[in-house]
Amino acid sequence: MATFTRGFSRRGGLERDPRLPPGQYDAGQSWPVLTAEPTPRLDTESWSFTVEGLVRTPTTWSWDEIRALPRSDFTGDIHCVTSWSKLGISFTGVSVDTLLEAAMPLAAAAHVLAYSHTGYTTNFPLPDVTGGRAWVVWEVDGQPLPREHGGPARLVVPHLYFWKSAKWIAGLRLLDHDEPGFWEVRGYHNYADPWLEQRYDGD
Amino acid sequence: MAIRPETATAKTFRLHLPRPSGHLAGQHYVVRLTAPDGYTASRSYSVASAPDESSEIELTVERLPDGEVSTFLADRLRPGDDVDVRGPIGGWFIWPGDVPALLVGGGSGVVPLMAMLRLARRSGTSNLVRMVVSVRSPEDLYYADELPGPETTIVYTRHAPASEARPPGRLTARDLPAPPVGGLTFICGSSSFADAASDLVVGSGTSIADIRIERFSPSGGHCH
Numbered sequence: 001m002a003t004f005t006r007g008f009s010r011r012g013g014l015e016r017d018p019r020l021p022p023g024q025y026d027a028g029q030s031w032p033v034l035t036a037e038p039t040p041r042l043d044t045e046s047w048s049f050t051v052e053g054l055v056r057t058p059t060t061w062s063w064d065e066i067r068a069l070p071r072s073d074f075t076g077d078i079h080c081v082t083s084w085s086k087l088g089i090s091f092t093g094v095s096v097d098t099l100l101e102a103a104m105p106l107a108a109a110a111h112v113l114a115y116s117h118t119g120y121t122t123n124f125p126l127p128d129v130t131g132g133r134a135w136v137v138w139e140v141d142g143q144p145l146p147r148e149h150g151g152p153a154r155l156v157v158p159h160l161y162f163w164k165s166a167k168w169i170a171g172l173r174l175l176d177h178d179e180p181g182f183w184e185v186r187g188y189h190n191y192a193d194p195w196l197e198q199r200y201d202g203d
Numbered sequence: 204m205a206i207r208p209e210t211a212t213a214k215t216f217r218l219h220l221p222r223p224s225g226h227l228a229g230q231h232y233v234v235r236l237t238a239p240d241g242y243t244a245s246r247s248y249s250v251a252s253a254p255d256e257s258s259e260i261e262l263t264v265e266r267l268p269d270g271e272v273s274t275f276l277a278d279r280l281r282p283g284d285d286v287d288v289r290g291p292i293g294g295w296f297i298w299p300g301d302v303p304a305l306l307v308g309g310g311s312g313v314v315p316l317m318a319m320l321r322l323a324r325r326s327g328t329s330n331l332v333r334m335v336v337s338v339r340s341p342e343d344l345y346y347a348d349e350l351p352g353p354e355t356t357i358v359y360t361r362h363a364p365a366s367e368a369r370p371p372g373r374l375t376a377r378d379l380p381a382p383p384v385g386g387l388t389f390i391c392g393s394s395s396f397a398d399a400a401s402d403l404v405v406g407s408g409t410s411i412a413d414i415r416i417e418r419f420s421p422s423g424g425h426c427h
Contacts, residue, residue: 003237005286007279010242011271023235023245025271033394034418036295038401038411083245118411148394186294200292 019077019087021194027084033148034082036182037118040168044152047117049099049136050171056104060171063152066136069094074135074156079194081161091145091156093137096129096172109174113181114155116168122181123190124157124164126174133159136169161192161199205282209345213311214277215251215263218288224260226250228318229297229389229417232262232290236275246272249314249391249417250291251346253321263345265311296389296417300326303383305409306334307400309374309392312419313345316391320354329354333380337373337396356380374400382409391417 010016017026044063052058061069072095079085105126112124128134138145138153145151150167157164163183184190189198197203205217226232228250235245252261266277280286298304298319306316313336323332334355338344340362351357358378363371369378374396382388388409390400397418404414 003285003287004239005236005275006284008236008244008275009238010240016242023243025244032418036416038405038414038416039398040411082247148398182295187292200289 017087020085021079022197024079024083024085024194027086030084031086031089031149032080032082032084034080035148035167037120039148040118041147042117042152042168047152048171049153049169051099051103051174052171053113053174054106054109054176055100055174056106057102059099059103061099066094066153067138069098072098072135074137074158076158078156078158078162078165081163081188081192081199085194090141091135091137092139092142093135093153093156095132096134096136096155097132099136099172100130103174105174108176111175111178113173113175113179114164114166115170115173116166117170118168120166120168120182121179122155122164122166123179123184124160125178125191128160129157129172133157159193161189161194163188164192204280204284204286206280209263209347210343212277213263213265213345215261216276216280217252217259217261218286220258220260220288223256223258224250224254224291226254226260226291226318227297228254228300228322229315230291230293230318231315232260232288233292234262234272234276235287235289236272237287244271244275246270247292249318251314251317251321253318253325255325263311263314263317296391296415298322298332298387298389300328301331303331303386304333305380305383305386305388305404306332307337307374307379307388307390307392307404308334309337309396309400310339310343311345312390312392312396312417313350314391315417316389317346317350319389320350323354324352331383331386333383335374335378335380337392337400374403376403376407379403379407382407382413386413388414389417390414392419394418 050060075090134157155166155169248262337358
């Protein structure tokens with residue numbers, strides 16, 4: 001946009017934190033809760049996580065089983081499409097690499113549809129959830145993940161806008177084609193790179 | 204751009220767009236402010252006006268004390284100013300206009316629901332809509348001259364007008380009408396309001412699949 005807004009300037013002339021993608025602001029200590037559905041009450045006794053679709057060994061883990069897998073941490077920044085970012089947040093869980101290793105993706109697998117216990121879905125190219133770029137997590141900053149933030153466990157894919165980090169994660173379905181998810185069919189960007197400001201369809 | 208106050212902290216901005224908005228009741232626009240050095244700040248605001256053929260929309264904005272965009276809009280923007288907007292956005296929190304709907308709003312969460320109520324009144328389908336609005340006190344009610352009517356119930360949580368029989372207090376199941384048969388329930392407000400209201404609605408027998416929630420936060424709703 002060539003024009004600027006009369007009278008608007010950046011606050012205090014502060015240097016912008018280089019960790020903030022364009023159009024984002026630092027939410028500081030707050031962590032807004034934004035969900036289109038009622039917050040579910042999921043019982044870890046009956047909770048499960050599944051990798052299915054184009055895999056050699058479709059695999060389901062119980063709560064105890066997934067927590068017995070090798071732990072993996074992510075510490076870094078997350079970016080919500082509504083323009084807040086949280087810098088230096090830590091999640092603990094398991095790398096999606098570990099889960100895929102067990103299920104063994106077939107050569108034809110090129111896309112992933114993540115789905116939640118609520119029915120929420122979101123989609124990725126397979127490479128975006130491999131190579132240490134995606135986690136299923138149950139702790140945030142050393143504490144159990146709160147229900148309103150997706151507990152008992154959520155997906156975290158921090159290099160994409162945070163609607164891709166599905167709360168209340170139930171599984172990953174590997175596909176040979178792209179299948180846009182809940183927000184992706186409702187006007188939001190299919191890939192969602194915050195550094196390219198891919199917020200909405202057409203960005 | 205025309206501006207009018209709704210409450211001590213909220214204003215409605217009437218925007219002239221280059222073309223008809225084509226929005227649906229419940230959708231939002233992104234307002235983007237740009238500084239001379241290229242710095243931008245954007246937030247989402249729900250459309251309060253009903254869908255129509257015009258090229259005008261109304262956005263109601265609550266001034267948040269630390270809100271980078273809302274304080275600018277509230278304190279600095281003047282009638283006639285230009286701002287960049289983008290929209291309409293959102294394909295979930297939408298009332299299509301032809302099914303029964305229960306609208307439950309807390310505070311500023313009434314804004315997208317007002318677009319639905321206005322649509323119903325304009326199209327003569329008010330019988331499809333019931334609205335329950337929760338506000339702290341009469342001074343906090345948006346659209347106070349327009350909102351009250353046979354479809355609407357106002358619940359005061361802290362201070363009620365003298366004429367009000369119900370003592371001030373939080374929204375309870377008794378404040379809610381029966382779930383809309385074959386319809387949708389729309390809940391909008393803060394995250395804590397949305398959780399409390401959705402618990403009440405689920406408790407009244409509404410299927411989770413028939414509930415749509417918009418949680419307002421300092422940056423606007425719409426996320427996961």
